[in-house]
Amino acid sequence: MSSRRSEMPLITERGAPDPSSVDISLADGKTWAVAEETPVALIYDRRNYAVMLATPSDIADFAIGFSLSEGIVTAPDQIESIEILHKDVGIDLHIGLATDRLERLEIIQRRRNLPGRAGCGLCGLENAETLTAPLPPVAPRPADLAEDALAKALATLTNWQPLNTETRSVHAAAWCNAKGDILAAREDVGRHNALDKLIGANARNGVDHTAGFLVMSSRCSYELIEKAARAGIPTLASLSAPTAFAIRKAAEANIRLYARSGPGFVALG
Known part of the structure; x- marks a missing residue:
């Protein structure tokens, strides 16, 4: 974008x-x-x-x-x-x-x-x-994220989740710069809806998706990879483990995928 x-x-x-x-x-x-x-x-x-x-x-x-x-x-x-x-x-x-x-x-x-x-x-x-149709590949292939950028985004995500703080029942999609500073976030009962809202907000604000990364408070399943690919988002980090199908589709779409493992993140492609 x-x-x-x-x-x-x-x-x-x-x-x-x-x-x-x-x-x-x-x-x-x-x-x-x-x-x-x-x-x-x-x-x-x-x-x-x-x-x-x-x-x-x-x-x-x-x-x-x-x-x-x-x-x-x-x-x-x-x-x-x-x-x-x-x-x-x-x-x-x-x-x-x-x-x-x-x-x-x-x-x-x-x-x-x-x-x-x-x-x-x-x-x-x-x-x-x-x-199983091919997803549009995101180009260029993004560089590895710094561990401290991922840690910073994770540490501050709750500050951008007022509805979840109140209800403990909604997901969040957050957009971060390369340093891990969260610039925007949206919440919804559906993780895919939260991502759609964030994609829409970024589009309205002219955000360049090649200059940052996406953090999802949920697990990463296929539909999140599909939406990220169509929005031109090259890097996605999720707070729960992704499905095997999501990992395969992320590789197909040239998306670099991270998942939380203990206190840190692991790269999955």
Whole structure:
């Protein structure tokens, strides 16, 4: 992703947003903060594309990041408008695309069995061959990260997780510079949603993904590698062990992958 700021879509919002957490009463009279989970319908030019369960925050970032990581657009200026409609139950995200992206949208939709879906980005795939299709390689191959940069990011990540501090139940995706300073972070009940939100935020701010690395508070599975590859993110560090499939796909996409092991990290490719 280039460091040049692309022209941003027109963003409008209607209705009252839901809170990201709610307090529930316990039997002993105390209250407990729990994370909210809201159905978010992504609708492209009046075409129902997906329904995701997500934390109802940073929704414009989510719209842009999801569109990029799904391959529907390759730059935020290919999105002309975003309308966020808060309803009694859930959120409708109406996303207007540039005319030349509508054909791409139709191709992607034909590969899926479901008009809408919830959960991770794998539901509704037409066949296993779609899942194992090559990912776009990230170039150039990044250099090894310094151990102290990884340690610094790990030590400060909780400072960027206010919702998780409150609820202890959400994931975070954080963007760091080469020294390990966290520059931006997003939270969500779904790790893939947190990454989409961060990708969208970085796109809106013209962040150069070749100049830093991604930290995920979760384990690293295939869909995170897929999203990172499409966003041009060359280095990813996760706080839990990745799956074997994720390791293979990271190597295929030229992504350098790290996972926490004890107090430090191990390089996995």
